Amino acid sequence: MRGRTLLIAAAVLALLVALPWIGVPIPGLFERSLDAPGTLNVLALCFVFGTLALSYDLLFGYVGLLSFGHALYFANGAYVFAIALTRWHVGLPAALALTALAAFLLPLALGAICLRMRDIPFAMVTLAFAEAGSILVMQNPLGLTGGEEGLALSADALPAALVGVPNTHNLYWIALALLIVAYAVARRAVDSPAGHVWQAIRENERRVAVLGLNPYGFKLGAFVLSAMIAAAAGVVYVLLQGGANPQITTSGFTLALLVMVVLGGVGTLWGAVLGGIVYEYLDFRLVALANAPVLQAFPAVVRIPLSEPLFLLGLLFIVLVLFVPGGFGGLVRRRAPAAP
Amino acid sequence: MNAAGPLLAVRGLNVHIGESHILHGVSFDVRAGGITGLLGRNGVGKTTTLRGILGLVPRSGSVRLGETELVGLPVHAVVRQGVGYVPEDRDVFSGLTVTENLRLAERQGSVLRYDLVYELFPELKARGSQRAGTLSGGQQQMVALARALLNADNRILLIDEPTKGLAPLVVRNVVDALRRAAEVVTIVLVEQNLRVAHRLVRDVIVLDQGRVSFTGDVDALMNDPELARKHLGLVAAGAAH
Amino acid sequence: MSDVVLLLITGLGLGALYFLVAAGLSLIWGLMRVLNFAHGAFFTVGAYAGWTASTALPSASPWLSWSISLVAGIAAGGVFATLTEVVLIRPLYARPVGQVLVTVGVSLCALALVEGTYGNDPKQILLPDALTGTTTILGAAITNARLLVIFAAALVLVLLLLFLSRTRYGLIVRAGVENRAMVEALGIDVQRAFTLVFAIGGMAAGLGGVLAGAYYGTIDPSRGTSMLIFAFIVTVIGGLGSIGGSAVAAVLVGVLQQFLNFYAAAGVGDFAVVALLAVVLLVRPGGIAGSAPT
Numbered sequence: 001m002r003g004r005t006l007l008i009a010a011a012v013l014a015l016l017v018a019l020p021w022i023g024v025p026i027p028g029l030f031e032r033s034l035d036a037p038g039t040l041n042v043l044a045l046c047f048v049f050g051t052l053a054l055s056y057d058l059l060f061g062y063v064g065l066l067s068f069g070h071a072l073y074f075a076n077g078a079y080v081f082a083i084a085l086t087r088w089h090v091g092l093p094a095a096l097a098l099t100a101l102a103a104f105l106l107p108l109a110l111g112a113i114c115l116r117m118r119d120i121p122f123a124m125v126t127l128a129f130a131e132a133g134s135i136l137v138m139q140n141p142l143g144l145t146g147g148e149e150g151l152a153l154s155a156d157a158l159p160a161a162l163v164g165v166p167n168t169h170n171l172y173w174i175a176l177a178l179l180i181v182a183y184a185v186a187r188r189a190v191d192s193p194a195g196h197v198w199q200a201i202r203e204n205e206r207r208v209a210v211l212g213l214n215p216y217g218f219k220l221g222a223f224v225l226s227a228m229i230a231a232a233a234g235v236v237y238v239l240l241q242g243g244a245n246p247q248i249t250t251s252g253f254t255l256a257l258l259v260m261v262v263l264g265g266v267g268t269l270w271g272a273v274l275g276g277i278v279y280e281y282l283d284f285r286l287v288a289l290a291n292a293p294v295l296q297a298f299p300a301v302v303r304i305p306l307s308e309p310l311f312l313l314g315l316l317f318i319v320l321v322l323f324v325p326g327g328f329g330g331l332v333r334r335r336a337p338a339a340p
Numbered sequence: 341m342n343a344a345g346p347l348l349a350v351r352g353l354n355v356h357i358g359e360s361h362i363l364h365g366v367s368f369d370v371r372a373g374g375i376t377g378l379l380g381r382n383g384v385g386k387t388t389t390l391r392g393i394l395g396l397v398p399r400s401g402s403v404r405l406g407e408t409e410l411v412g413l414p415v416h417a418v419v420r421q422g423v424g425y426v427p428e429d430r431d432v433f434s435g436l437t438v439t440e441n442l443r444l445a446e447r448q449g450s451v452l453r454y455d456l457v458y459e460l461f462p463e464l465k466a467r468g469s470q471r472a473g474t475l476s477g478g479q480q481q482m483v484a485l486a487r488a489l490l491n492a493d494n495r496i497l498l499i500d501e502p503t504k505g506l507a508p509l510v511v512r513n514v515v516d517a518l519r520r521a522a523e524v525v526t527i528v529l530v531e532q533n534l535r536v537a538h539r540l541v542r543d544v545i546v547l548d549q550g551r552v553s554f555t556g557d558v559d560a561l562m563n564d565p566e567l568a569r570k571h572l573g574l575v576a577a578g579a580a581h
Numbered sequence: 582m583s584d585v586v587l588l589l590i591t592g593l594g595l596g597a598l599y600f601l602v603a604a605g606l607s608l609i610w611g612l613m614r615v616l617n618f619a620h621g622a623f624f625t626v627g628a629y630a631g632w633t634a635s636t637a638l639p640s641a642s643p644w645l646s647w648s649i650s651l652v653a654g655i656a657a658g659g660v661f662a663t664l665t666e667v668v669l670i671r672p673l674y675a676r677p678v679g680q681v682l683v684t685v686g687v688s689l690c691a692l693a694l695v696e697g698t699y700g701n702d703p704k705q706i707l708l709p710d711a712l713t714g715t716t717t718i719l720g721a722a723i724t725n726a727r728l729l730v731i732f733a734a735a736l737v738l739v740l741l742l743l744f745l746s747r748t749r750y751g752l753i754v755r756a757g758v759e760n761r762a763m764v765e766a767l768g769i770d771v772q773r774a775f776t777l778v779f780a781i782g783g784m785a786a787g788l789g790g791v792l793a794g795a796y797y798g799t800i801d802p803s804r805g806t807s808m809l810i811f812a813f814i815v816t817v818i819g820g821l822g823s824i825g826g827s828a829v830a831a832v833l834v835g836v837l838q839q840f841l842n843f844y845a846a847a848g849v850g851d852f853a854v855v856a857l858l859a860v861v862l863l864v865r866p867g868g869i870a871g872s873a874p875t
Contacts (some may be wrong), residue, residue: 066681113863117861121817123616123681123819124814128859129849129855131810131855132852132855135852158619165593182705197605252689255685258682258685258688262682274782300698304697305693307697310689310692311689311690311694311697314687314689315686315690321683322669322672322683384657394766414765415765416768416770417770425767427763433755433763434759435759436755436756436759443752444752445767447768491768
């Protein structure tokens with residue numbers, strides 16, 4: 001059983017790597033053939049959100065920390081990277097180094113404060129900090145963030161291979177690599193001794209404390225690791241979108257993340273990845289649906305809800321929470337014979 | 341009410357909390373009138389039994405009060421069948437005044453025994469506008485007892501360790517109140533203080549590790565050192581002092 | 582001097598709006614331990630219901646039309662909140678995280694529907710002349726609408742305090758905030774109080790939505806979200822479950838925000854509020870009025 005799972009995973013992976021060379025159209029799923037830059041861009045964004053959802057699952061699904069401010073750490077990676085490249089012109093390696101530093105320090109500082117709280121107060125403080133971040137970006141301090149306009153990457157700041165529509169396949173591979181590396185890191189982390197402590201904290205924090213372990217340090221470690229993965233996803237996001245935009249700093253964005261993880265199933269990692277990919281894909285396809293001519297024929301009562309992707313995703317989310325608490329992952333596990 | 345049958349009949353009561361199985365098919369009867377003691381060492385499931393009867397913990401099995409099955413009813417519906425509850429930690433509402441605590445306990449359609457309550461605990465009348473959180477432990481216990489005694493349509497009171505942590509003088513006050521209360525309503529009493537228990541109760545149910553280990557007359561248990569040691573362990577030895 | 586008075590009163594007005602949202606949030610949290618993300622949607626739905634009702638009667642006098650929008654906003658907020666509790670929250674009582682998630686879903690759906698129906702652009706609110714006029718207080722010209730907002734929130738505060746102290750349901754709510762299980766053990770069906778608290782919270786938020794229209798002169802779909810976030814901050818600073826604490830914190834937050842945004846720089850006030858939250862939580866985890874939560 002385990003061998004077969006590995007085999008399937010390897011096959012899927014090989015297919016994904018080879019995708020830019022496969023010029024087959026898949027009618028219904030994508031408007032253009034698989035190797036078209038548009039399709040690759042969508043898929044790459046799906047991988048970015050899969051990674052981001054994975055990082056959120058690490059926190060929520062494994063440590064039981066319900067953060068409402070995770071968007072901040074994604075935006076942290078995206079904006080620091082974009083600012084270092086376009087405003088400070090430090091070059092790609094230095095920009096990456098700066099981003100890595102910020103990706104480590106910001107969650108360390110804020111997590112140290114937030115984790116003084118538990119449960120819902122924790123959720124509220126994370127929300128408040130993320131809101132502060134969002135306000136900061138919107139205010140465009142020193143002209144760094146571009147405010148509401150967002151911050152476009154200048155093409156000359158990047159190697160030629162990462163710029164332009166014909167090079168989309170390179171970005172696609174980077175996004176795929178990001179997802180694979182993030183998954184491997186997260187998997188190792190949750191299977192490590194520290195990962196076991198995280199899951200024990202999720203089940204019963206007091207019992208962990210009684211065992212003489214300090215939950216605070218473990219939680220902070222998970223918080224920082226999760227935020228760093230989110231920041232890495234933010235960097236690739238900026239490359240794919242050609243810049244950073246303030247939408248990724250909003251509380252709405254964090255809520256979308258929550259939807260992704262619950263969609264895919266909490267506490268499995270792969271479920272969250274799937275949730276992130278499906279969410280992003282649905283979001284993209286539902287926008288297409290909103291603009292479909294067929295829809296215009298319907299009366300407003302039907303047309304308006306159907307042309308709002310967020311309404312449909314929100315509805316799907318509510319239905320899942322009410323009736324399928326485990327998400328997609330839960331559905332699969334329920335079907336499968338009891339795992340050992 | 342059928343005089344021959346028990347007032348409260350517990351059959352095969354099971355309670356799981358999380359992964360631990362606390363009560364293993366507890367069965368006993370409580371006959372109408374007087375005080376029935378629910379005894380046993382610490383942690384054998386006495387409090388859980390009371391909470392299980394009320395439905396404050398998820399339970400299975402059967403609990404009949406007169407003709408009515410209580411398992412399956414939500415807590416408030418169980419209480420409205422005429423079950424009064426005095427929890428171990430008193431659980432008075434500390435932000436509410438004494439009067440408000442009592443008013444909250446008033447049940448629609450029930451005759452209210454304010455005269456009895458204030459006769460037993462005149463202090464509560466004097467301290468009516470004081471916040472319950474500022475009362476002493478003994479006074480809080482009075483509020484908790486008063487809340488249960490207030491409704492005349494209560495058929496049975498479940499009282500959990502009313503003397504715990506109280507000064508001897510206050511214990512005497514509580515014992516007197518319980519004895520008076522027992523004249524008007526049936527009481528199931530959890531009590532660690534065996535001397536108090538012996539003075540008050542008529543029938544005894546002893547629990548051991550989530551199971552009933554003894555039922556019968558209080559004197560039969562207390563006056564037989566062998567039985568007392570077997571069922572109540574060291575606690576009984578302490579009570580002999 | 583007139584600057585200070587002006588800022589103080591606009592800050593009070595902003596605090597009044599925060600309070601109208603925070604009051605319900607705080608009660609819902611205190612009694613039910615539900616973090617209600619849908620509360621911003623109650624606010625937004627109230628605002629748009631008010632706008633729709635007032636535009637449905639173009640020939641009515643401005644006062645009548647605005648009064649109708651007030652009633653419509655309160656009713657819409659109340660009905661929406663009640664439905665949310667009965668249909669979506671109630672089936673999830675055994676799953677607290679599920680309850681939070683479901684309110685997130687409600688807020689996403691409601692916001693998307695409002696955007697789809699009314700568009701993203703702000704809508705102008707037509708007010709009676711008496712409300713757009715100004716009153717001079719200590720040299721500062723204050724828009725009457727803002728004074729009305731403060732007055733209305735103060736009235737809601739008084740009504741809520743009366744409800745809590747004088748009515749049986751108020752007693753149940755106060756007791757339930759302390760110990761829900763014991764309220765049940767006194768033979769009281771707490772679920773009815775849950776529905777009531779949601780209804781009251783929704784009505785206050787719906788009223789807040791309409792009044793925010795008067796305060797800012799426009800309504801738009803996104804304001805509910807930022808209101809919700811600041812209301813969250815207000816409820817935490819004030820102590821979850823405490824109406825009085827929420828009122829004090831709302832005024833504190835509103836005034837602080839206005840002063841710093843004016844004297845320091847735009848955005849600094851918002852920042853300071855978040856910093857204030859962090860400080861309060863570190864020093865007094867239970868908020869101004871509360872004891873430390875477990």
